[in-house]
Amino acid sequence: MTSPGNLFCVAAPSGAGKSSLVKALLELDSHLAVSVSHTTRSPRGQEVEGREYCFVDEPEFRAMIGRDEFVEWAEVHGNLYGTSRPAIEARLARGEDVVLEIDWQGALQIKRLFAHAVLIFILPPSWHELEQRLKRRGEDRPEVIARRLENARLEVAQARHFDFVIINSLFETALFDLKAVVHSQRLRYAAQVRNRSAVFAALGLIPPDPAATEP
Numbered sequence: 001m002t003s004p005g006n007l008f009c010v011a012a013p014s015g016a017g018k019s020s021l022v023k024a025l026l027e028l029d030s031h032l033a034v035s036v037s038h039t040t041r042s043p044r045g046q047e048v049e050g051r052e053y054c055f056v057d058e059p060e061f062r063a064m065i066g067r068d069e070f071v072e073w074a075e076v077h078g079n080l081y082g083t084s085r086p087a088i089e090a091r092l093a094r095g096e097d098v099v100l101e102i103d104w105q106g107a108l109q110i111k112r113l114f115a116h117a118v119l120i121f122i123l124p125p126s127w128h129e130l131e132q133r134l135k136r137r138g139e140d141r142p143e144v145i146a147r148r149l150e151n152a153r154l155e156v157a158q159a160r161h162f163d164f165v166i167i168n169s170l171f172e173t174a175l176f177d178l179k180a181v182v183h184s185q186r187l188r189y190a191a192q193v194r195n196r197s198a199v200f201a202a203l204g205l206i207p208p209d210p211a212a213t214e215p
Contacts, residue, residue, distance in 0.1 A: 004092065004093065004094070004095035004194050004195060005091060005092035005093070005094065005095050005096045005097050005098060006097040006098070006116070006118070006182075006185055006186060006191055007088070007092060007097075007098050007100070007110070007114050007116065007117040007118065008032075008097070008098070008099040008100065008117070008118050008120060008181075008182060008185070009099075009100045009102050009106070009107040009110050009111075009117055009118070009119050009120065010022055010099060010100065010101055010102065010120045010121075010122065010178075011101075011102055011103055011104045011106075011107045011119070011120070011121050011122070011155075011158075011162070012121060012122035012123070012155075012168075013124070013130065013148070013151070013152035013155040013156055014077070014134065014148045014151075014152065015124065015130050015131075015133040015134040015137070015148065015152075016122045016123060016124045016130065016133075016168055017122060017124075017133070017168040017171065017174065018101055018122050019052075019101060020171070021122060021166075021168065021171070021174055021175055021178055022034065022099060022101050022178075024171075024175050025099070025175065025178055025179060025182070026099070028175075028179065029179070029182065031096075031097055032097050032098075032099055032182065033091060033096050033097065033098050033099070034098070034099050034100075034101070035083060035084065035087055035088055035091070035098050035099070035100050036050060036051070036052070036053060036054055036084075036087075037053055037054070037081050037082060037083050037084075037100070037101065037102070038053065038054045038055075038056055038061060038064065038070075038080075038081070038082045038083075038084065039053045039054070039055060039056070039079055039080065039081045039082075040055075040056060040057060040058045040061050040079050040080040040081075041053075041055075041077075041079035042055070043055055044139050045139060054084075058080065061073075061080045061082065064082065065082070068085070069082075069084060069085055069086070070082035070083055070084065070085055071083050071084075071085045071088055071089075071109070071110060071113055072102070072105075072106040072107075072109035072110050072113075073106070074103055074105040074106050074109075076103045076105075076151075077144075077147065077148060077151060081102075081103060081106065082106075083100060083102065083106060083110070088100075092114075095195060097182070097186070099182075103155070104121070104155055104158040104161070104162075107119050107162070108158075108161060116190065116191070118163050118164070118181065118185050119161070119162040119163045119164070120162060120163065120164045120165075120166060120178065120181055121158070121159040121162040121164070121165045121166070122166050122167075122168050122174070123156065123159060123165060123166070123167045123168065124167075124168060125167055125168070125169035127149070127152075129169075130149065130152060131145070131149055134148055134149070164181050166178055166181075193205075193206060197209060
């Protein structure tokens with residue numbers, strides 16, 4: 001499945017800083033839109049319905065799976081997460097660039113559907129730092145933190161399947177790296193042909209679009 005818009009999937013173990021990096025990127029890049037995922041987990045802290053996630057109960061989530069409304073879905077830490085198919089396809093068709101905060105399973109599913117999707121994995125600088133970040137969040141009980149750290153071992157091992165890997169040791173540096181990945185993808189030949197076809201046609205690099213010459 002191809003489309004005029006670029007699709008970026010950002011994955012990371014819990015506590016690596018994925019959400020903070022994506023939020024900062026969106027504040028800097030007005031041409032980038034985030035797709036809000038559905039989840040069965042409860043809201044955390046200041047999370048708002050429809051902003052961080054669309055919060056639904058498990059029966060409704062399962063019903064959406066049955067209606068084929070997700071391009072991907074997965075169970076993570078005992079909760080279900082999914083990405084809306086209609087929302088993604090509509091935005092990409094309009095030529096918008098979309099970023100997904102997603103787990104590694106979902107990212108690989110997305111890649112099979114959208115060959116031009118760019119997969120980005122965020123790594124912590126060390127296991128000790130990841131544990132300290134999870135504790136500083138103050139959102140989870142000790143047993144939940146222990147489970148997240150155990151799951152992180154499996155998640156980090158999947159980084160080799162991604163196109164880019166960013167180590168979030170210093171936030172400002174990681175954000176710069178994330179911006180660089182997004183910008184470089186927009187300059188790739190295939191992306192430029194999709195989004196600047198008139199220029200390529202004028203230079204004789206691709207056939208002109210007949211629709212563009214109609215009165």
